[in-house]
Amino acid sequence: MKKYIKIARPDHWIKNFFIMPGVAIAFLLTEHSLKDINIFKLICAFFATCMIASANYVINEWLDAPFDKFHPTKKNRPVVTENMKFSVVIAEYIALIAVGVILSLLVDKLFLITSLVLLFMGFLYNVKPFRTKDIPYFDVLSESVNNMLRLMMGWFVVTDSSLPPSSILIGYWMAGAFLMATKRFAEYRMIGNPEVAGLYRRSFKLYTEKTLLASALFYSLISTFCLGVFLIKYRIEYLLCMPLVFLLFSYYVAMSFDPDSAVQRPEKLFKEKKLMLLVFVIIIAFMILTSVDLNFLHRLTSNSLVWVRLD
Incomplete structure (x- = not known):
């Protein structure tokens, strides 16, 4: 199962610390203080973001395999070099979404909605006929909007009464x-x-x-x-x-x-x-x-x- 775990890119989870500036800004601009922070919700928020991001990575690696073979290093990815089953990849994708949604529900309603938008942006970015990653400039803008979504997710860990x-x-x-x-x-x-x-x-x-x-x-x-x-x-x-x-x-x-x-x-x-x-x-x-x-x-x-x- 190592190759299926690898395409979920757990080594990329560090990127999801981008939710923390959202947490910090929420404390600065709202009436909440550090003593109000809910550690359980924060942990759920981090791993919910990781699960949704990993779901996006899974379909990214599968759908990019025909193109990654032309990249000097990505040609060594498991989907390119090994015989992986589509049925298992789809099952992994659905499982990651399910866990991400459940963890998001434990945080907040607005956090859940933002998580689903993050998931949807990954779908638009990778899946035809949309596949925004193939459109110059729009590829960058559609992928980087995830940065803004992560900030909002961090904000909603602290408050749901306003927007950043x-x-x-x-x-x-x-x-x-x-x-x-x-x-x-x-x-x-x-x-x-x-x-x-x-x-x-x-x-x-x-x-x-x-x-x-x-x-x-x-x-x-x-x-x-x-x-x-x-x-x-x-x-x-x-x-x-x-x-x-x-x-x-x-x-x-x-x-x-x-x-x-x-x-x-x-x-x-x-x-x-x-x-x-x-x-x-x-x-x-x-x-x-x-x-x-x-x-x-x-x-x-x-x-x-x-x-x-x-x-």
């Missing part, structure tokens, strides 16, 4: 789009042959290194703009973290130029020591600025608003 601000939702979505576009760029460079790249991923037939890198820049600009709007609106002190966020985006792009970089395998990013150090510094900066009031920033923004009104 649109600025943070769009910013989180576009941050995911940046990650996906950079991943595409790194993959395209590694394959090194546009024809072979097009056989592996149909959207690559209309991509180039230039357009992929330009799209990553576009997504990063939208993401940082929306994050900036959110930070200024809800706590002006967080604005001082933005240079660190810019540095994080820039360093990630630089990583994509490395041969066989971890950018192609986001589940391995935690092994990148410099990247993790930068993330740690950003987290510490946010924690400090959460508890420290900088009055000069408030005065500065107030004076700016006065000048705008006078003009």
Whole structure:
């Protein structure tokens, strides 16, 4: 059964920690405090997300097998190299969905709805006649929306009385789009042959290194703009973290130029020591600025608003 477990990609479950920023933001913006957190619901939420994501991975690996044989490393996936039964794959897919739905029910109604949307997006991404992964640019946008859904799922662990601000939702979505576009760029460079790249991923037939890198820049600009709007609106002190966020985006792009970089395998990013150090510094900066009031920033923004009104 190892090959069937492998196509569920439990090694990718680390990505589902992307629900945690949703939890943290909910505590910052609502009346709930850390003492209100329900550990049982949080654990159920994490593993529910893992089950739904694994269900999406299962159909992804099965339906991508004819194309993965053209990829330098994905050609070694079990569905490509071994004789796997479709009936078992479908049974695994249904079982993962069932467990994910049951765990979601233990969290919250809105969490369940968001989980089902996450499942549906995986269906649209992989299954014909939709198969959004074959459409340039839409492939990145439809896959990265899962980033935003994970944030919402984390939010609903804490509260079901409101939705996260649109600025943070769009910013989180576009941050995911940046990650996906950079991943595409790194993959395209590694394959090194546009024809072979097009056989592996149909959207690559209309991509180039230039357009992929330009799209990553576009997504990063939208993401940082929306994050900036959110930070200024809800706590002006967080604005001082933005240079660190810019540095994080820039360093990630630089990583994509490395041969066989971890950018192609986001589940391995935690092994990148410099990247993790930068993330740690950003987290510490946010924690400090959460508890420290900088009055000069408030005065500065107030004076700016006065000048705008006078003009």
